[in-house]
Amino acid sequence: MREYVRMRNYLKDYLRIYAGNYRIKPPQIIILIFLLTLLILARVLEMDLVILFNESLVKLVMNGVLVLSLLPMLNAGAGMNFGMPVGITGGLVALCISVNFRLTGFTGFFMSLLLSLVVCGLFGWVYGLLLNRVKGREEIAGTFIGFSIIPLMNYFWTLAPFQNRQMLYPIGGQGLRPKISLDPYFSKVLDNFCLLKIGGFDIPLGLFAFYALICLFLYLFFRTRIGRATLAVGENEAFARLSGIDIAKIRLIAIALSTMLAGIGICVYAQSYGFIQLYDEPLSMAFPAISAVLIGGSTGRRAWIFEAVLGTYLLQTIYLLTVPLANEILIPELTEILRTFITYSIILYALLYRNRRGIVH
């Protein structure tokens, strides 16, 4: 017993030193156990683990930027961004414009990024103004802002004067299709850029470089003066106000930044996935992202880049493994059920955990 405690303490110290103040909490333990079970099962069922590993790398970045987009808002004390659909629809508008002009390859992709920065900057600014008026209830307000922007944008998708026939409904020729293929334009343009093949392993270096760039940007952002003010506002708003910080401005910047990153995130997602998904699709995209950052060890009050990356990888790998496994040993429909169950129960856990802390301390 004493040995065990000593070992545990040693392990904790080790983690503290090498991962900052990182501490393993129950959700990570559960997820890790789950992941290990899945891996063992996959091995027993003789699945090709190399292919699964390759896919997991792509999935990490595909969803990773969306998860990273939560950080500025979370650390500014504006809560988990349940209103992520705002940023996502902004990014979708940008993607549609690029496709409308038939931009291909990197031109198309970077044009979408640029446009989404513009569109999401605008969206984020309005979204920030709204959230500043509902301080303390950002999460629930964000959820409903997300819910209400979807039908609004549905009008836009059907009525906007897009010209590219490949985007429009084949019959009638008006209104965008729910699923627009990016194949002729910039599908997998990042995935296949600098793809390193070693044996059976495919390492998407270009994709990783892009992801690393976003991480680096956030890392540097939190070290700028505004970034430091953002952290301070999130941690102790009264203190920040007394120290002469313009709370509303800082929150606005953080929320706009989160929205812009969400826009970039959906561009990366779409090029990996190969399709632009419109209409009600963005509605549920916030939840896996929030779930990921929570699995990474965030308490839902603040989060670090490391937590976001770790959480995304764990969650996405689980998603990835459940598909073939469920197909093999259970009924195939179970996959989607399992995914949804994991996603939502983790958010629920975080909410429970956070509120309990609030009462105790």
Next chain:
Amino acid sequence: MEKILEIKNLSKSYNGIPALKNVSISVRAGEIHGIVGANGSGKSTLMNIISGNPVIRETGGYQGEIIYRGSRLQVKNCAEIIRLGVGMVHQEFALIPDLTIGENIKLGREETCRFTDRLFGRKYSFIDRRRNNEIASQVLKRLGLDVDVGVKIIDLSTNTKQFVEIAREVARSDLKLLLLDEPTAVLSKSDALKLLEVLVGMSRGGLGILFISHRLEEVQYICDRVTVFRDGEVVSRYKKGEINVTKLAGDMVGHQVYKANAQKRSVKATPVLCFKKFSVKMPGEEIKSLDLTVYEGEILGLTGLSGHGKLALGYGLMGMYPVAGEVIFKGHKLDRMNARTNIMKGIYVLPDDRQALGILPEHSLAENIIFTGDQVKYLFSRNPLGFIDWKGAYGYVEQAVRDFEIKCSSPKQRVKELSGGNLQKVCIARALTVNPQLLFVAEPTRGIDIAAKEKILKMLIDINRSKGTTIVIATSELDELKRVCDRIAVLVKGRVFKILYPDSPDLEFGLALAGEEGANYEGIRQDEELPEGLPEDLCG
């Protein structure tokens, strides 16, 4: 006499830093055992261990033995220890603000109607509100407090809240041991006295009490035995009769306490800050059309009973609450009460509530010290984006740590791990980075042990003398103001009632605080009796 609690060779360390070393104490039935020690001497750790606070287990448990009424104590959480008959009163309030006094006192132990007891079982039975309130008000009367038990906690003053908190523990019939963590810290002296008498009465009835306090006179007054802690060790023990305030103080700090004292001097009456018909709408501390002039280079004290507005002045200047009226700083009118612009102009405010307003708990010591300088005056960075020049910043912080003797393991230590006195030093160090000409300090010594208290007062005097910073100290500690200030303004009902001097007689302070016009005090002889109804603690 039966030993209720016996602690043998208790040791505890956090991350390898010892907090308690081989501590042994015991509490007998019917005894009040006092524990005194400076901040960071291990008193709170001891409390946390006995009360089963999960923090202890999370940080690796403790070594040693705790025997409670004959059997070894092994509790996993606070609820268990409460079931065993131990009551706790913490420094911070654990009351539910939206419930009434009566409901709070009987919370979880409500009397229920007998009829519905049988009908639905005790758990779902109706609460007999009348009987609850009766019992609650009886308990409060026993504590010498006459207040309507139907009032909500949120509407009570700090004093009354503390009494309700104690009443809740007293109301328990199964109480065997009571742990009190600085129960009188927020009370005025007369209220504290009332409370102490109740405690003595309770201990006569066979209750064991473990009493932690900073106020040494109280310890001398009520304790049967006293144990003095220093740096996690027991340094001395005294029995009733041997207890002596100076000896306790000496043991606590390990050396003679130096009392900060400012040289008397006369300050030229050049105004640096003028308030004209200034009002601040701070709930519970309102200022109403106040006129006050602060002279350049002086230390001005602001005092008054709680609720009369002494804390609101600084917050008002920083735009934390709505204000009205006019403020003239160095000949120019301040047209907007905005923290940023006012800090730029040279005004800085240190809050009274350090935990809530004074620090970024999760940030490091260094980040806390440089925060305002960095954010407002763009110090410590040399590029437009504001990346910090850490070499320069750490150099500055290390200098500050040395100058102010801030006890920390390194400038990277998280600030929430520091003790109250050190936190205050961090706050002052932060203020000095922006080099203010006018510094407002609210309750600078609240919740800080004596040795650190004097150091902080001395720091303030030094800053004033060496840098010429004008300092305004708002506090209820009259004795400290008298030692430090050049002038002392007494606030009554949100206005300056009178401006007195450190050498003004105590009687006059007392009268001013109570809002009594002592018109010409030459007429009142020093030995004359105080007017009736005047709280005695006001007269020092």
